[in-house]
Amino acid sequence: MPEPVRERRYDTVFFDLYGTLVDIRTDEESPAAWEALREVLEDHSGVTFRDAAALKAWFDTLAAPVLARAADARGGNAEPDLLPVYAALAAERTVVDPASRGPRAVAMADVGELANLGPTVLPWALRLAWTFRRASTNLLRLYPGAAAMLTRLREAGLTVVLVSNAQSGYTRPELRWLDLEPLFDGIVISSEVGVRKPSPDIYHIALDGVLADPGRTVMVGNDERADILGAKGAGIDGVYLRTAISPQDDPQASTHAVLSLDGPDYAGLMEFLGV
Structure with missing residues (x-):
């Protein structure tokens, strides 16, 4: 007699990116x-x-008011997009010693809104952001089995969504370079929505984007505060992966998670999800 099919606990799986995949x-x-x-x-x-x-x-001088405005609007978990700062750099002419500029010069600095960057300015800002990101990155690679796991989850009928604290100008090119974009049903990047984990707001945005039920959604991440406690605040269960780049003061296993795994243990995750 065949074994009865076990009903799955979750329909939707949210994933953190860095340190998780x-x-x-x-x-x-x-x-x-x-x-x-x-x-x-x-x-x-x-x-x-x-x-x-x-x-x-x-750059830090130009970014400061952008960060301050975002914090005023969204609080401590605000995540403004910094592409307008890169655009403002390109709009400079000759700057010998910008650190010596006074408050008036800073106030007059042309750091606009992302939505107002023109069709010629935006590609240039993206190029500058990507130049810096590449030069500041020493290692970038998928954990073994990450792509196959995402593919398997979707083949099994689960909805798979990326929820990442990141700058879009850095992360979108990396997703393309790693061939990850097609493996998600939805992608939520903090700088694109203006708020970062652990705020429940970013989780609500992700839920709304795929019409998911928080009670049938699980968040997989390597940061207890951002991924596990943040998701819990939105009514979402969490699976904690303790990886090499988890925060140093994170526990080996999270008491707030429904499952804790040592490293990127995708086999253990899929077994838990019933896939």
């Missing part, structure tokens, strides 16, 4: 990364900075 190492403080950006600005738009440190100082 993708192994990555970045250093956004790297002088070499800022130097790569400085060289592209100088070679292709004539914008001259004294050195990489001067460029970083001016």
